[in-house]
Amino acid sequence: MLRLGAVVMRVSAIDRARAFWSAALALEGAPHQPAFLLPGDAAPGTRLHLDEEDRMHLDLWADDEADQRVQVERLVSLGARRVEWDYPEGADFVVLADPDGNLFCVIA
Template structure:
């Protein structure tokens, strides 16, 4: 089972679900500036339940009922924390659709990011890049 693929699909569904819009304030996105927002920090952990209990208490975040590995700020918009036992720690940068994603990927490359050889699933909504220091991150449509 590909947990990364499942997590990304859930994140995409959650991002369009009106019930979770309170966690993602899209009205603050300005298109005269970069069209990306820090959607999530994906953190590699050895035990999702233990890490979820710790980080929920440490940050005052709430575990989402549909997936306890997704933690969100309680009662406010902000960056989510995704706990994952298989994926490496990285940032998920969210774009508002495929056109913005393509434009942002190209903009990031001109800033010094590079494309990474990656085995993408057929329905991938993300592009994996590396920053100038080699740190991986995803740009998600």
């Protein structure tokens, strides 16, 4: 069986990206690996691997539409920005960019 073990994301400054994504997703830095962010309390889950070469986008799932609105505003307050997007009718996602311009979606 396969599982998602890591997401690799290209960033221009690992320290800045680590600060944003650790606050956004409540992740902790891996000992002796500043580019790896892990779920807290040794909980199982996907690792976020920050990389200055590769590029990726994330889909972040909210509990419902109300939670989606709250999460979008929280992420914007942390430094994300809303992205102009041609949304299809009935879209259940909001496209944002992190401080490095990496696109990600918050999905209800």
